[in-house]
Amino acid sequence: MDAMAEIRQTFFEECAEQLAELEAGLLAIENDEADSDTVNAVFRAVHSIKGGAGAFSLDDLVHFAHVFETTLDEMRSGRLESSEKVVKIMLRSADALADLVTVARDGGTADAERNAALIDELKGLVALAKGEEPPAPSAGKSAAAPASDGPVYDDGMGDLDFTPVAVDLSDLMGIGGDNRFKIVFKPSPRMYAKANEANRVLRDVYALGEAKVVCNTSEVPLLTAIDPEGAYLTFTIELSTAESEEKVREVFEFVEFDSDLSIEALPDEDDDDDSDDPDIADILARIKATPDDEGGADDVSGKDEPEEEPAKAAEPAKAEAPKPAPEKAAAPSAPAAAKAEAGGDGKGGGGGAAQTIRVDLERVDRLIDLVGELVIHQVMLSQRAYQAGLARASDVAVGFDELEQLTREIQDSVMAIRAQPVKSVFQRLPRLVREVADISGKQVRLITEGEWTEVDKTVIERLADPLTHMIRNAIDHGLEKPEDRLSAGKTEEGVVRVAAMHRSGRIVIEISDDGAGINRKRVKDIAIKKGLIPAEANLSDEEIDNLIFLPGFSTAEKISSLSGRGVGMDVVKRSIQALGGRVSITSRPGKGSTFTMSLPLTLAVLDGMIVSVGDQTVVVPLTAIIETLQPKASEVKSFGGDARLVQVRDNFLPLVDVARELGYSYEQASATGGVAILVEAENGARSALLVDAIQGQRQVVIKSLEANYGRVPGIAAATILGDGRVALILDVDAVVATSRPEGNFFNSSMQHAAE
């Protein structure tokens, strides 16, 4: 039972991947960025889900996926145009499919009515496709009996509603042509050694027209005699193409000298089929793209896992030509096989199927923790050795240096394990945008950029909620209604752009809309009305914009189901701060607003400046620091009671005595004896932190104080320094905020802590 549950779990994990693939593909189609591979990938995703669902007897899912798949097949074969309307229906179907998967996993009920309606719509599309173009006799579709030359489709799920699809290769492979060639292609081991692949070449040949490939395996020796790096296969290709011989030769350009190649033109209409090797043709057909061919041509007798082939061929080092040997007797597992391919597709082609393993996250975390300890101990050890009088130039010291480099490298590599592209979050956005747009009656176009930007997994996980909030907000509050947009001289369709990028050791995510921008007057009025700011407050534009992050602030005049409960932006801000990030807004009236989130790449380490405060050592996060300076007596001015300002060029900045703020000392420290660190709080306000001395700059491993203790005001977290002692990491925003007790609107960061 457990084993079954595990398989189920894997199935649903894979479903999630397939659904993501599906959606990404459909969006690419919508944006006209699709090529034939995209359509195939989309089709494959639905097919895989259907296959897996069949194994678990998830009949609803199978049924829906089947109808969906049938429609996609029409699109794939080019009979159904991927018009806007069609893609919209498909996207909604993808959502419905995702819902069905969720229902299958977690229980509950799906929106049967909507699904039925969608099924009708999908069927309508199929009918449309058929109606527009009389079905070519060869293009036997779905319900057609098992193809004449295709063996019976049997994947062990015979009694399920699985419809065999006959595949006409000529339809898939593009049009044949007048010129016919006979090509004999015998790769030599040299060719493989140069990382060329017969597989690729053959694929290119297929792109030219209709081809039949015969693979001569007679030279393959017995297994014991086989040279793993040898080449034993000869391919005989009969190609019918519209292209000239020159074009055909071009395909072989790079392998010509590393293989025996002959290309000769054939007389027209040579109708011999006897040399046809269906196996290799099938494989190539599949390589060409679709798992459904597998449905049509899967051979009961052998090679149960055909998709194994491309993956294998993708490893040039193995120098193993695609060889239709019945290697695996395992039952076909469509999701698994398709997944291997999906990995390759995802990386943007290139054929190198990414090899991945699934690892329990806890194991990775444990490894990361241990490596963190290793780094600390390595530093501690070398410090102690030097303290004990180890000469810098000694062999041991050199050894320490090398050890240090190694440990750093280990740390970086281990951290990289957890890094993931933000794509996994971005993928969920299109659906969100569609739904929000539907409810709010606005037309929205979502543009995502930088989805391959990598960031730690925990950051990604915790990014989803704030991002969702912000996008909702951008659509609900940011964008105008279509009619308002038109009258403002904009296009009906609003644009929400989400872009991720790396910037100076952090990940920055920008959410911008081209809406009306923030209505500053209204924001201010509301803030005053709600008593969030004093009525006579004189605020800069920037400060007004930032008012929307205040708890209890909501500008929505009526409460909608989307936003407007006033829990929006302050929650966003807090959850971003909890990640050690910041968020800011810039807005231009009439042009739109941009929210900028800046987050650390990982929650585990932090670049910090190590400073002395009293007799303690404190870490100031480097991200907050602008510059450091030694104040001269003439630059320090008293201001009011015992507040002090420091003059930096033309600005006066509040001087925050860190030792006093943290309660390490009750005396006011002499400003001239210390170092002032200029910091910028997340709201852009600058202050100078007065510390006694700067010890250095270092990457520190963040340790949670909350785990065993609790939050400490002014402290973000702790770390362990090279001497084995705990040092506290300063929460710059909180320290600056508490030092100004006279009403600062932005001191909610008091309680924030990294981790």
Next chain:
Amino acid sequence: MTTLSPPQNDNRTDPRSARELIAFCIGEQEFCVDIMSVREIRGWTQATPLPHAPSYVNGVINLRGAVLPIVDLAARLGFPRTVPTARSVIIVVRVEQQLFGLLVDAVSDILTITDELLQPTPDLASDLAKTFVRGVMAIEGRMISLIATDNVLPQYQNVA
């Protein structure tokens, strides 16, 4: 208050059966905690003070990579603060998911007792002491107070 509440999850066996306690000294007085809640006992190392912490929190130390808060038990019980020396001892205890250290002068004994030996805290004791002392017992002419470790740490979670 919590003084008379039944023993928490730190006692898995039948409460009537014998249980083991670790006894330690603070000044002249002897106290003990349930051995099941003790993770380890270690020597004193300099702690990093925490800002805005109550006076009975010495600070935090590095316990093999974890940040371990140290509570000066004497100060927590309302006695004068302990001045840690090289001979002071930290008893690392676990309460639910939290680990923390109790700073005491010395560990004196391991006791095996049954619950009948435990007498309610006398009314004389200050409110503060009553919060943390679950009961007292007389063993070989000594009086030993059983400390309930549950509320020793300040409850920051509720504040935050």
